[in-house]
Every structure is written in structure tokens, then in C-alpha cells.
Amino acid sequence: MAKIDILVIGGGIVGLTAAIAAAREGARVTVIDAAINAGSTANAGSLHVQMQSRFIRLYPEQAPNVEASLPLYLEAVKEWERLDAELGPFELVRKGGLMLAESQEQMAFLEKKAARERQRGLTVELLDRPALDRLAPWLGAQIVGAELCRDEGKLNPLVANVKLRQRAVALGVEFGIDRAVELVSRSAVTVLCASGARYVADRVILAAAWGVGELVKGLGLHLPVNAEPLHMNITEAGAGQINHLVQHAERTITLKQFGSGQIVIGGGWAAQSRGNVQVPAVLADSMLGNVALAARLVPAIGHLRVIRTWAGMNTTLDGMSLLGAVPGVERVIMAIPGDAGYTLGPLCGRTAACLALAHTPSIDVERLSARRFSA
Template sequence: MTVERTDVLVIGGGVLGCATAYHLARRGRDVLVVERGQSNREASGASAGTLHVQMPGPYFRAHYDQGVSVGDRARLAATDQLYAEAARRWRTLEAVLGADLGVRLHGGLTVAETAEGLAALERKSRLERPFGIQTEILGVPDLRAMAPCLSARLAGAAYCAEEGFANPLLVAPAYLRAASSLGARYRLDTRVDAIESRAGGGFVVHTPPGRIGAGRIVCAAGAQTEAIAAMVGLDLPVQPHPLQVMATERCAPVLSPLVQHGERRLSLRQTPHGTFVIGGGWPALTGDATGPSSPMAGSITGSARVAVDVLPCLQRLRLVRAWAALTTATSPGNRVGIIGQSGRAPGFFVLVSSGWGFTLSPVLGEVAAELASDAVPSLRVEAFEPERCVGEGRG
């Protein structure tokens, strides 16, 4: 017997699911969120909290530095308009949600250690500028003036004024509170075991507490997306991608902007309390998409080495914590993820990021709500529809 009914069921209580629920509730939709554990306990809450806008240097080198096809340019335009709009949304998100999210938009530096590395950042800046991502190339004097604590060996940086960071422990809960205040319901510790498609439309979702009747589903289940989508017959290229983050002891404030590296794995920020949070895509260990992730010794030492090379004062600080987040990856050339409805499963909408979901959450949540409400999306996301992404991530 169906024990509960809802217009739209959101599967996943991370930042994307909670943002989607908020925007659905704002539209007056009857929405229910189910989360297999506790909200914000997986990738969203364990992220480094960085708000990246400019394309990461290593990503540019891998996918765009050797030339850009017409198809690549179209996807890049679609990608950068999402990042540019997300940056604008982060400026006002605390006021919109009525909550302190720890947002600090002090700009971001992508640093280079060599002249060749700085030249690559210049090429990257020229590529992104027409699509709304504004960066300024800084030579050594300007970089030293902006961040004198950084290594004197650096050759320069690309500076983006829109970048910064937020507290990942605060954002998803704020979205969920705001959604609840608008009438959204949520069920924690509620695992989805099976989904049946109804002949006349809609779904019956099987969970341990009972069945849920839903007119539509938005799947924002992170690393479980592939398994959930398979329940409605979709084969999506979504793979678990465990990444590691570290934190140091506190010290006096020395670094305002977000820092990433143009050639090596690094993201670095100093919190208002003085702790340095170090990330950048270093791999972590995990058993499978359902098991807990854990740090790797090699990633701890490798990440620390790069961080000290860029910010030498870190060598005087102790690492006090390292943890892992089970993020998701889709196809190698996709920096957004998969968003939209598949023609093979009408009423089932996919919302999964490809590594940068925290940054994009203010826009992806709204677009997902628009799509699930049959509204014309405010931003173009056709390049990331399920049909276009299926096959890209398969070897």
C-alpha cells in the first residue's frame, strides 16, 4: 500500500537535492526529499567549500589547449554561462536563504610556477573571456602585492574576482530549512530500493518505511545516481570519484583569495578561523558507491608537498585532519554533469554534477526545478541532457 504521495520526489539530501527542493517549493510544488542517511553527510558536506569559476588549469591543458572544435566551443559556452551565473548567485545567496553560509568572495588565483605555465594561463584566459569568465593575468609584482605570503618562486597567476569559498557544512542545511519553511517535506534514513513506472504516468518508489507515489522524480543522489537511474532503465556514465581534503591547525590570517594551481593538484583557502583547507582533486580510497571513503597516505604527502611549494609558511603548521568525499565524475570533457529528463524514462529527471556541484548548486537546483515543472529553463543546459551524455563516459 502506498503510504505517502507527492507531486515531485527528490532523491538525495545533498546540496543539489536540497537546492532543487527549495526551488520547487518556491514554485508551489508539493515536494518530498528522501535521503538514505543524513542530509549533507556525503560529498556536499565533505567538500573543500571552494567556489571555482575559471576553468582549472590542468583541465584546460587536457581538453582545450591543443585546439577547440565547434562542438567543444558550444559545450564550453554552455558550461561557462552556468559558472558565470553561479558566481552572481553566490553574491546574494545568504540574503536569499536568510542564513550565514560563510561566503567569502575575495577572488581566486590560479598560480603558475613557470613562464610556460603562465603562458598557458594566458591562453586559457583568452579562451574563456568571450563566454563571460573574466580573469586578469598577474605578473610577479602584482601577485606579490595581492598575496605576499605565496612563494617567491611563482611566475604569476590568473586572477578571477568572482571566486571564493563558502562553508559546506552550512549551505545544504540552509536550503533544506528554507524549503521546509515553504512546505517541502523530507525523510532521512530512507533508502530507495526500487522504482516502478506507472502505465499512466508517475512512479511508485519502494523504501523500507513504505511506498511513495510520485508524479515526477528528480534524482540528485550523487554517487548512487547510476544505481538509482538503472531502476528506471537508464544506463548513465556516472562513476564514484573519491577525493581527499585536509585541514591544518589555526594560525593568524595571511591569505584572503582562493588559490589553485595551474599545473598541479591544489586548491587552498584559509577560513575565517585561521585553518587552511587543502584540496585539489587528490584521490582517496573507497570500497564502492555505498561504502565510506578514507584518505590515502600518498595523497596526504603529495597534497602537502604541493601546498607547501605554493605557500611556504604551511611547513610550520600541523595537519590536524584529513577526510574523503565521494564525489561523482561523468565524461572526461564534462565540467557540469548530467541534467534533464530522458526520453526513455518520462518524468524521471537526472541531476548529477561532474565534480563541481557545490559551486554550481545555486543554478543547477533552479534549472532542475524548472525542468521538473515543465517551465522553460532560465539557462541553457541542452548540452548536458542524459541522451547527449550517455556513451561519453563508457570506454
């Protein structure tokens, strides 16, 4: 077997961008992935920056960590813009994100949230209905106002994933389909796979998101990784008019329009988990509820047909990204994005490659290390 400098476990957005960054530096890189298409390949393409109301409601104990990480999201979107200019285009549009309110109580929630976000460097403002009409006249009559985060955007993940993989292949990165089941770290790292295959590498980057928890148990680290199965839909093409990423102050939804005119509707409706070796199953109630809410918020899309619906896995940890070596096992680098993993993915991937190559990353990773779980 040829010597591997860096073995990347996980071929999603983090693994791809880590592999590209390492290969550019001359490293011999191999990526192995279970190929169950449940993470990045199921993503809907939102570039999140502001705190998602859904996350605040469902994981209030983790919200302070997300809030403290907001400057990282700003850097992450800049990283996407850099990749888009170099390897795209990915249909990246950064005209801001709207979080809608249907009551004065919801507007009050957005006002408090916006004040906290400004303190972290985000560009946000509150819009009343007349201001919103000038920006997004296609919204339903019941919307009383919104928070506009000018830092947010959207892209087409199908295009981005293909172009990034093409770049990795052009750089000599090798890919294999397999599922890592055990890590043994000595002078090099040995990775045993479900197929019986065995890889030996100088460094390993763990970019398998919700699969990382099982892999590091044998190295003495216990991570509170949670796999959250979520639902998404895409419609046939409609007239192009929605330039913003659309969310809601209280209801679970994201909504955006691709350059093709198709509307992608998602945002956190539940899917049914089928374990860690199968894609989650779609739930009819989630599909119906998700698209009904979208049509309520944007009546002009109510006549469009849903042409595909699917499910994927979101990964939650503690609201912060996890970047750095397994404590006591410096050859194994973990790279798990915090909430909104696709947004944070390229920044986390490049940072993980820097750490694996013993370079100094552009962001401070001390607060993001695994030592917070190994005390």
C-alpha cells in the same frame, strides 16, 4: 502514505536547493538520502569558475564541454550570492581565484587558457610576480606569476548545508534516510528503496550524483557516471590573510581560508573507494603530499597543524551538467552538475525544480539534456 508531489533522491546541495525551490511553490516534497556523507557534506567550499588545470590534464576529452559551460559557472556563482543574501551568511567571499605558475611554461599555459576563458565571458588577467606581490605577498618565492579569475570565490559548506536544510524543513520538506534502488514509472513514479520502503510521487528529481547511473539503467538510459574519491584536509586557525581561492597551473591543489582562520587544503588528491555504501578512506600519501604542496606554495602556513582529514566523492560525467527528463520518462528529472558540482549545485537544483513543476527555467537546458546519451 500522504501524497508526494515531488520526491527528491539525494540530499546534497542539488537535492536541498531543488527541494527548497519546489516547496516554495507549494509542492509537497520529500527528500531521501543514503546519508553516507560522501558528496556535498564532504565538500571543501570552492566556488570554481575558471577551467581547472587538473580537469584539463585528467579528462582532456571532456575539457571542451567544460569550456562551453563556462557561462553556466558565472550564473551559478550569482545563484550562490542570491542564496547567501537570502538564507546566509555562508561566509561567502568572492575576491577571485589565483592559479599559480612556477615556470614560464606554466605561464604560457595560463595565457592560452585565459584567452579561451575571456571568449566565454570570464574576467581574467595574467599577473607577473610584482603584481602578485601586491595582491598575495604570502606566496612562495618560486612563484613567477598567476592567472587571476575575478569571478571565483569560496564559502563555508558546513554553514551553507546546515542553513539550507533548516530552510527546507521550515518550508515543510520531509526527509528520510534510505537508498533508492529501483524506479518504476507509470501514471506516477514508484521508488523502491533498500530498506523495503516504497514511495509514490507525481515527479521524481534524481540528485544523487554518482548514484544516478544505476537508477536510470532500468529506464533504458546508460550514463557514463564516474565516482571519483578525493581527499581533503583542514588546519588549525592561522592569521587571516588568504582571501583568494588558490590553485596551480600544473599541480593538484586547492587552498582557501575560512573566516575562522582555518585553512582548507584539497583539490583532487586520491582517496580509496569503499563502494557506494561507505565513505571513501583516507590515504596517508595523499595527506602528506597535499599538505606539503600547500606549505611549499604558501610557506606562512607551514607551521599550522592539520586537525582533520577526510575523503568524499566527486562525480564526473562528460564535462557538462545533465538537466532534464529521462528520455521517454518525463516524470523523472535528472540533475547532475558538471565538473565542480558544489559550485553548480544550487543553479542545477533550482532548474530541476522548475522542470519538475513544468515552469520555464532561467537557463537553456536543451544542450544539457540526456538525449546526448540516448542516441
